Amino acid sequence: xxxxxxxxxxxxxxxxxxxxxxxxxxxxxxxxxxxxxxxxxxxxxxxxxxxxxxxxxxxxxxxxxxxxxxxxxxxxxxxxxxxxxxxxxxxxxxxxxxxxxxxxxxxxxxxxxxxxxxxxxxxxxxxxxxxxxxxxxxxxxxxxxxxxxxxxxxxxxxxxxxxxxxxxxxxxxxxxxxxxxxxxxxxxxxxxxxxxxxxxxxxxxxxxxxxxxxxxxxxxxxxxxxxxxxxxx
Amino acid sequence: xxxxxxxxxxxxxxxxxxxxxxxxxxxxxxxxxxxxxxxxxxxxxxxxxxxxxxxxxxxxxxxxxxxxxxxxxxxxxxxxxxxxxxxxxxxxxxxxxxxxxxxxxxxxxxxxxxxxxxxxxxxxxxxxxxxxxxxxxxxxxxxxxxxxxxxxxxxxxxxxxxxxxxxxxxxxxxxxxxxxxxxxxxxxxxxxxxxxxxxxxx
Numbered sequence: 001x002x003x004x005x006x007x008x009x010x011x012x013x014x015x016x017x018x019x020x021x022x023x024x025x026x027x028x029x030x031x032x033x034x035x036x037x038x039x040x041x042x043x044x045x046x047x048x049x050x051x052x053x054x055x056x057x058x059x060x061x062x063x064x065x066x067x068x069x070x071x072x073x074x075x076x077x078x079x080x081x082x083x084x085x086x087x088x089x090x091x092x093x094x095x096x097x098x099x100x101x102x103x104x105x106x107x108x109x110x111x112x113x114x115x116x117x118x119x120x121x122x123x124x125x126x127x128x129x130x131x132x133x134x135x136x137x138x139x140x141x142x143x144x145x146x147x148x149x150x151x152x153x154x155x156x157x158x159x160x161x162x163x164x165x166x167x168x169x170x171x172x173x174x175x176x177x178x179x180x181x182x183x184x185x186x187x188x189x190x191x192x193x194x195x196x197x198x199x200x201x202x203x204x205x206x207x208x209x210x211x212x213x214x215x216x217x218x219x220x221x222x223x224x225x226x227x228x229x230x231x232x233x
Numbered sequence: 234x235x236x237x238x239x240x241x242x243x244x245x246x247x248x249x250x251x252x253x254x255x256x257x258x259x260x261x262x263x264x265x266x267x268x269x270x271x272x273x274x275x276x277x278x279x280x281x282x283x284x285x286x287x288x289x290x291x292x293x294x295x296x297x298x299x300x301x302x303x304x305x306x307x308x309x310x311x312x313x314x315x316x317x318x319x320x321x322x323x324x325x326x327x328x329x330x331x332x333x334x335x336x337x338x339x340x341x342x343x344x345x346x347x348x349x350x351x352x353x354x355x356x357x358x359x360x361x362x363x364x365x366x367x368x369x370x371x372x373x374x375x376x377x378x379x380x381x382x383x384x385x386x387x388x389x390x391x392x393x394x395x396x397x398x399x400x401x402x403x404x405x406x407x408x409x410x411x412x413x414x415x416x417x418x419x420x421x422x423x424x425x426x427x428x429x430x431x432x433x434x435x
Contacts (some may be wrong), residue, residue: 005406006399013380013405015387044413048381050358051366053266054275059282060261062254145276212287219291 002034012041061209144204148197155190159183238302246293253293257286260303263383264310270378271314273367281317285310300392307383308393311375365415373408376401 010016011024028035236244236252238259244252264285269278288309289296296305366374375394379385387405391398 006402009402009406009409010387013387040413040417041409044409044416045381047358047416048362048377048412050355051270051362051382052356052359053269056265056275056279058258058261059265059279060257060286062250062257208283215287216290 002031008034008037008041012038012045144200148193148200151193155186155193159186159190239298242293242296242298242302245290246296253290256289256302260306261286263303264306266382267307267310267378268314270363270366270382271311271375272317273363277317281310281313284313288313301389304385304389304393307379307385311393315371361416361419362412365412365419368415369408369411373404373411376404377408377412380405 007016007020007024011021016024028038236255238256241252241256245256261282265278265282268281268285269275272278272281285306289306292309296302300308366377369377372394376390379390379393380387385393387398387401391401394401
């Protein structure tokens with residue numbers, strides 16, 4: 001049994017039936033090597049419990065309830081069918097909207113974001129271009145983060161340098177006083193940068209939220225179009 | 234009345250966004266923990282959580298219920314973590330926990346039952362585990378994360394990772410053995426350091 005690691009790991013995680021458990025327990029009585037192995041595995045499992053996850057604010061903001069019925073849901077069925085017919089003709093002529101609708105109906109988890117345009121009465125916020133994708137946002141974020149990290153890194157390096165110089169001078173020295181002033185100036189600069197970073201962070205959260213809502217709205221509209229087309233067929 | 238995940242999924246699929254919100258409330262912490270422990274950085278974990286729920290919402294109609302909702306969500310999360318690591322071409326980071334200075338800890342900790350010394354020791358152990366885990370091969374690390382911190386069964390892990398049951402057990406065994414050696418070495422080094430400090434002071 002000493003070579004049967006599967007059995008030992010099942011025993012350690014208590015994922016074996018009563019018969020297997022009894023078998024391992026009997027073996028352990030006569031095998032100090034396996035006893036040590038089991039004790040070691042249990043100890044490391046205990047150590048793993050120490051790994052904390054930092055507390056965090058909720059990341060996902062609750063979704064708003066779906067908007068009131070769209071204009072086409074409030075018109076008579078015959079008008080809806082006629083509208084769907086128009087959509088079909090547009091699709092046959094190569095309209096991209098129909099293609100996206102059909103694909104979304106076939107596979108709702110499909111990756112690419114459809115580039116459907118907003119109807120005038122439900123225009124999207126101008127600050128978020130319709131063609132903007134989650135990947136665009138992530139890339140923009142990465143660029144910003146890289147820039148901010150570089151900025152912080154540079155300031156931090158200067159602070160460390162000046163502090164090291166101050167320490168090496170020691171005692172009460174006019175040069176030390178000047179250096180300490182410089183350190184304070186750099187700290188102020190660093191704080192300003194931090195504020196800028198926080199502003200960026202808030203803006204990013206806001207863009208993300210709007211982007212989510214916009215995407216979900218697009219999804220809903222596409223699903224609506226797909227069902228219209230199905231009804232028409 | 235508390236609804237099951239599957240009931241909430243059915244309602245959310247039918248257009249009830251509040252049901253999806255409830256699923257998020259229920260699963261955001263575990264998903265964040267998985268992403269944080271996989272990637273090692275809070276900022277990255279937040280991004281993954283955001284994207285994971287967005288993908289889950291978008292893909293709800295494709296979720297047929299063959300696996301548990303949580304398993305499906307874990308799989309989305311792990312895929313996103315893998316993408317993030319590939320994108321940055323890096324192994325998990327080891328984020329130095331904040332407040333390792335005893336004075337800061339004394340200010341920050343609130344549990345009256347835990348002394349500052351215990352808190353320092355726990356933080357150090359947390360950092361040591363994080364470092365040791367970051368050095369494991371990805372497949373062993375993932376198996377340990379899912380088993381130890383999310384309580385999945387061997388079979389659930391095998392289904393999620395698409396590998397045989399015996400492979401899961403082997404990964405766990407090997408991963409735990411490596412961790413054990415590393416953590417025991419660290420403890421031995423600490424003991425020797427303490428002994429040296431004590432001898433030099435006397």
